[in-house]
Amino acid sequence: MYSAKIIEHKGEKRIAIGFDNKQELIKRFKKLEGARWSSSKKIWHLPYTEKYCEQFKIKEVEENANTDFYKLLDKFIAWLKSKRYSANTIKSYSEAIIIFLKFFLNKEIKDIDNEDIIRFNNDYILKKQLSASYQNTFVNSIKLFFRIVDDRKIDVELIHRPKRAKTLPNVLSKEEVKSILEAHSNIKHRAMLSLIYACGLRRGELLNLQPKSIDSKRGVLIIKQAKGRKDRIIPISNKIIEFLREYYKLYKPKYWLFEGQKPGEKYSEKSLENVLKQALKKANIQKPVSLHWLRHSYATHLLENGTDLRFIQELLGHNSSRTTEIYTHVSTKSLKNIKSPFDDL
DSSP states (O other): OEEEEEEEEEEEEEEEEEEOOHHHHHHHTTTTTTOEEEETTTTTEEOHHHHHHHHHHTTTTTTHHHHHHTHHHHHHHHHHHHHHHOOHHHHHHHHHHHHHHHTTTTTGGGGGOOHHHHHIIIIITTTTOOOOHHHHHHHHHHHHHHHHHHSSSSSSOOOOOOOOOOOOOOOOHHHHHHHHSSSSSHHHHHHHHHHHHHTOOOHHHHHHHOOEEETTTTTTTEESSSSSSSSSEEEEEHHEEEEHHHHHHHHSSSSSSOOOOTOBBOOOOOHHHHHHHHEEEEEOOSOOOOOHHHHHHHHHHHTTTOOOOHHHHHTTTTTTHHHHGGGGTTOOTGGOOOOOOGGGG
């Protein structure tokens, strides 16, 4: 007979196996992949994998000392919903909390402290080489979660976000944008990519558009409840309006401006990404272009055309002018006027 339980060893979740100290059993156990002996815990242990959990009949959450796991998770999700967080944010935050709490599977939630946060960052985030933005999602979710847990040892004010990298937005030339937008013969695919660039839309903003979002008489596109639950209007040119009219005559969308295979079904994010991927291949562009590059290019090209930064901020729906100011660092309009001393040699 044997006993099996989940343990935490050197910051890693493992399955501890207890059995009679017989050479024959030890020899058999050593043959298991990843089997190790802990001299400090005086126990044999295995990697925490789905295969070993099934083999040794380990029940993940039920074996957890965190008896309030589900109750507190439900409370957290209900709180996020009450504050009207977006579905995507609720999903990412709740998934982050599940990962975090499972990392401390044998520790009561109320006993988790700030030292555990540091250990989680070092032994999970950094060990897996996860990005700073992903770490930031964990920090946001952990801070919110522990604010609503009354009986706790953690001080949320001492949880710090990772230092943000100062990266510049990726921008395409007008020639590159043109080749991407004209790559598809399918008018629906062209219309989607064109509208992202023509109005500087986020992916979700495009997919949430309805035919009524376009006010052709006023020449504006109406964005409802975008990031930060904000509405905004964006000028839309006659050229793109005419293009969309052609698209509408062919596809006659029922509810969403861009629908999937079934009428009334929203076009999926994954399918939209594939549309861009195919366009890049057809246009023979090797850069790792994402849909957001089109939005960045829209903002930069507006700036280079002389549009005031405050207007660009409004068009993009940025809360802070600092976010919009980053485009001044990638605009080539002023840079082209700088003469290199090399030219005088």
